Amino acid sequence: MTRLSVNINKIATLRNSRGGDNPNVVKVALDCERFGAEGITVHPRPDERHIRYQDVYDLKKVVTTEFNIEGNPAERKFVDLVLANLPAQVTLVPDTLNAITSNAGWDTLTYRAQLTDLVAEFKEAGIRVSVFVDADEAMVEGAKVCGADRVELYTEPYALHFYENPEKAVEPFVRAAEVARQVGLGLNAGHDLSLDNLRFLRKNIPWLDEVSIGHALISDALYFGLENTIQMYLRELE
Template identity: 65%
Template sequence: MTKLSVNINKFATLRNSRGGSNPDVVKAAMDAEAFGANGVTVHPRPDERHIRYADVRAIRPLITTEFNIEGNCQEQKFIDLVLEVKPHQVTLVPDALGQITSNHGWDTLRHADYLREIIGVFKAAGIRTSIFVDPVINMINGAAETGTDRVELYTEPYAVHFALDREAAVAPFTAAAKRAHELGLGINAGHDLDLQNLQFFARNVPHLAEVSIGHALVCDALYYGYENTIQLYLRQLK
């Protein structure tokens, strides 16, 4: 079964809006595991507008499934944090400074030399690497040349077009996943996956190892409850 990693950034956004420690981000990470999630994802940014670097350090020793840190590897602060806490997986995202949310994958051809170098740094530390990519065959081919272990398919285009034509929306992702598998890459996915579009995606994208879901899952939890929502998402993946 495809694994579910819960991105807890939005818990931190809510906490930071009032200060203090409510909701407790560390507890949100531990509860995600207790409620059945296969892992926890965090995405610290330089301004710490949601997950703080101190949160990452506090959460890491408590995770018993999988800890995935996403972020911009062009920021030395991020590199230092990852090498310090040694998550199970680091997902490299080409965010610009101040970007609200990730909105594109790496150009793995243009940035091949840089990616090869930084991936080597993380892999030398024993950390599995994944790079954020668009579902474009050339980008998948380029990713394989960087030495990465996995790719994470950027799924916002799928989510946007799902209601209009789900078959057409998923087709590039099916092809990208098949090509990644042929090249020996593991396949993750994330961004705007939700209870409406997740099951179709998982059934039509072969070899899907893991999905990372945060915004939609936390929004659903407001209505359905956190534990129940995690179970609802897991059901879509079975």
């Protein structure tokens, strides 16, 4: 079964927009778990515009499902944060400081040496390592060479073209997923997945280990409620 990890960055964005601690990200994370989520994802950035570094420490104390910390390891501060909290999984994402959101995967060939060293450091600490990549077979193979345990396919292109031609949109992701399976990598997916496109992706790549969903899920929760929304997403993964 494909696991659902809820990215709670948008909860932190809402909290930070007003100051104070409402909504409380720890309470929301615990509620997500109680409502059926099988993982909690956070993506702290150096400017702490949503998830703060302290949030990671607070969440580590209470999250009982899989805790996944995403981020760019270019800054040692992020690496140290992950090593101090020992999540179940770290997802390495090459986002730039000023990017609104992640918008590309790693070039695992160009950054092979850097990624290899980072993967080894995290794995030595007992952390599963996933590398964020585009739906490109060479980049998937490169992640394997770097020693990664999994890849996370960057699915915005799939979501963007889904309404025009879902079969064509999913094709490169199926090919990349097949390569991941052939070389022995676990497989995650994330970015712009929603109630509209999630089932079709899962149908075409049934061996997906995990999807990480934040923006669409939290937006849907405004209409459907958080508990109902999580159950709706879980049903799409059945």
